[in-house]
Amino acid sequence: MPTATLPGPLRLGDSIEVATPVVLAPMAGVTNAAFRQLCAEQGAGLYVCEMITSRGLVERDRVSLSMLTFAPNESVKSVQLYGVDPATMGEAVRVLCGEHGVDHVDLNFGCPVPKITRKGGGAALPWKATLLGQILTEAVEAARPYGVPVTMKTRKGIDDDHLTYLDAGRIAEDTGAAAIALHGRTASQHYSGRADWDSIGELKAAVSSIPVLGNGDIWEAADAIAMVERTGCDGVVVGRGCLGRPWLFRDLSAAFAGETAQELPRLGEVMGVMRRHAELLGEWLGEERGCVEFRKHVSWYLKGFPAGGRIREDLGMVSSYAALDSLLVELDPDEPYPVSELGTPRGRQGSPKRVHLPDGWLDSRELAGAIDIAAEDATSGG
Known part of the structure; x- marks a missing residue:
């Protein structure tokens, strides 16, 4: 239900409160420790590490472990994790929490890259509802002894004929996830066209017990305010809009505090x-x-x-x-x-693409047989 009242601090579980309800979306090759520190120097928010594969962590892959580097001003160590196998995902969460002191784990179910979706991972995975629930359950239970909240990010679905976001919201609530973020595009859109903010509002209306975060087409602070006013979401996730513009987080902090943003930088x-x-x-x-x-x-x-x-x-x-x-x-x-x-897209855009999926993937919402773990190689950051 849309509201004219701006959201307050973002609360994830019992352990994390983010003063400004803004999250930096992980971007491969961009959101390393240096960039996150730079953004955090500009304004408050939750700054998430580049995506790391669960298999890479469990197998102690050198590249994966090297990415677990955090800046001095990161009071919350936040990592986005990708995986397709429930047991491996659970073990990876235990590695993050128990061995590396991570404070927040976000699970990626929104990646539209063909090498991921053609094996049933990323944005393809929520189509298999039971598997999504199993992965979330394993991750949440693995994090529970450490008091670490687990969240998830997803897209609307594979395409307009195979939408999954409302089911994903229900599953997130049922499995104990601390929040769900929705990118208002389908996998087939990739980063093209306009994000569907109405879908974010629909998800917010359907999910009552955990925060719902909106993602897509936030190029300026005014866009973030427009999104929360239109959808009633509890916060926003910012990706491409901050490329070459880390001061966007300064403007976002001011906007959510009801203050006037500073003048544009010369x-x-x-x-x-x-x-x-x-x-x-x-x-x-x-x-x-x-x-x-x-x-x-x-x-x-x-x-x-x-x-x-x-x-x-x-x-x-x-x-x-x-x-x-x-x-x-x-x-x-x-x-x-x-x-x-101002207000124009930044970074990759492209055009709609056919989503590469395993044979017969769309025939059923249930998984026939075991997931192909080749969907998750040990290489992180991609």
């Missing part, structure tokens, strides 16, 4: 954030590797600004702070923020 402030981002990556990875990792963010930071092609190209090849500094000083710090970029 290019000089953006340059300062860019330098800070590179420094944080360097602290985590070393200067050269950190600068190389920073390259992918340059186009997002400079989107819409009148920076020449040569500078953009050179910034996309930096490997030291000195090289970065020598290029940034060529930009005009007084250049105003390009207002034409």
